[in-house]
Amino acid sequence: MIATPKNATEDLADVNRVLAGEVEAFEGIVRRWQGPLINMAWRYCRDRGRAEELAQEAFLRAWRGLAQWRHESSFSTWLFALAANVYRSELKRFPTVTVPLEAALEPSGPAAQHSVLAAQLSADSVRRAVLALPLRYREPVVLFYFHEMDLSRAARAMGLPEGTLKARLSRARALLRRRFPRLEAEHAAMEWAGKEA
Amino acid sequence: MNKTGKNHDEMSHNEIDRILAAEEELIPSSGFLASVMESVREEAAAPPPFPFPWKRFVPGMILAAGVLGWGAVELVRYGLPALREISLTPPQISAAVIQPLEQAGWVAGALAVSLLSWLLSRRLAGRSGLL
Numbered sequence: 001m002i003a004t005p006k007n008a009t010e011d012l013a014d015v016n017r018v019l020a021g022e023v024e025a026f027e028g029i030v031r032r033w034q035g036p037l038i039n040m041a042w043r044y045c046r047d048r049g050r051a052e053e054l055a056q057e058a059f060l061r062a063w064r065g066l067a068q069w070r071h072e073s074s075f076s077t078w079l080f081a082l083a084a085n086v087y088r089s090e091l092k093r094f095p096t097v098t099v100p101l102e103a104a105l106e107p108s109g110p111a112a113q114h115s116v117l118a119a120q121l122s123a124d125s126v127r128r129a130v131l132a133l134p135l136r137y138r139e140p141v142v143l144f145y146f147h148e149m150d151l152s153r154a155a156r157a158m159g160l161p162e163g164t165l166k167a168r169l170s171r172a173r174a175l176l177r178r179r180f181p182r183l184e185a186e187h188a189a190m191e192w193a194g195k196e197a
Numbered sequence: 198m199n200k201t202g203k204n205h206d207e208m209s210h211n212e213i214d215r216i217l218a219a220e221e222e223l224i225p226s227s228g229f230l231a232s233v234m235e236s237v238r239e240e241a242a243a244p245p246p247f248p249f250p251w252k253r254f255v256p257g258m259i260l261a262a263g264v265l266g267w268g269a270v271e272l273v274r275y276g277l278p279a280l281r282e283i284s285l286t287p288p289q290i291s292a293a294v295i296q297p298l299e300q301a302g303w304v305a306g307a308l309a310v311s312l313l314s315w316l317l318s319r320r321l322a323g324r325s326g327l328l
Binding site: 023024026027030031034035038039042043048051052055056059060063064122123126127130141145148149173176177180 | 213214216217218219220222223224225226229230232233234236237238240241
């Protein structure tokens with residue numbers, strides 16, 4: 001997911017070669033960005049097979065629309081925005097099966113908080129609950145954390161102003177907090193257990 | 198919100214951040230790259246998409262618009278006198294009005310058929326990806 005200057009140079013070179021008719025140059029782009037695009041898709045659907053299908057579709061769209069990259073933003077920004085569009089529209093057509101937010105289980109029982117397994121279960125519940133958020137709140141959460149909590153990159157990927165994204169993130173967090181009121185107690189318990197150990 | 202409530206929110210906010218930011222990275226499956234490149238090669242080898250037949254479509258559209266316009270003019274020409282006669286002499290419909298009304302009816306029918314065929318062709322073209 002890291003867009004280094006080296007990556008940017010290689011992307012530009014590969015795009016130019018592809019546009020000049022060298023199909024095999026696209027392999028470099030796929031090799032560099034397959035991991036990020038699959039991980040991004042995974043956060044949208046939490047289904048490994050589907051994530052790869054979505055990422056493949058995103059690469060194909062990128063291939064078709066490569067000439068539309070205007071160099072106004074970095075290649076990775078363009079690619080992530082395109083992928084977000086693909087994932088959004090594909091998941092609207094064929095939604096993932098999710099439980100309603102109210103039905104997402106919150107792990108209970110303070111005794112269980114001390115085990116690593118309980119912590120993992122708790123984290124998994126929160127991640128799955130994100131999928132149950134309404135789409136307008138779900139996508140900002142997915143992209144914000146995918147972009148390592150970089151608000152401006154997430155906003156660019158969604159094509160939204162930063163302020164709007166911030167407001168939606170805040171609302172999404174409020175919904176999650178309401179669903180998982182014991183999170184802070186778990187956190188405190190785990191810290192306490194760590195100190196005791 | 199009081200201080201305790203704020204701390205409570207901040208704590209769970211941080212915890213949500215911690216959980217959602219600490220996501221394990223998926224490694225692409227071994228065949229992924231090959232699969233994408235195979236699809237790309239197929240696309241590259243495929244013939245270019247069938248271009249929309251503008252040369253045929255534009256004259257057809259002009260013709261259809263002409264027919265529609267002519268139909269509208271005819272409708273007004275025959276329909277308005279007929280309507281006037283209806284409003285002025287309602288009992289005498291049979292003799293003086295029936296013929297223009299009949300003609301107006303044909304014109305209206307022709308217009309409706311033209312409109313339907315235009316809508317149908319648009320829908321078919323849309324489904325085939327031409328529009």
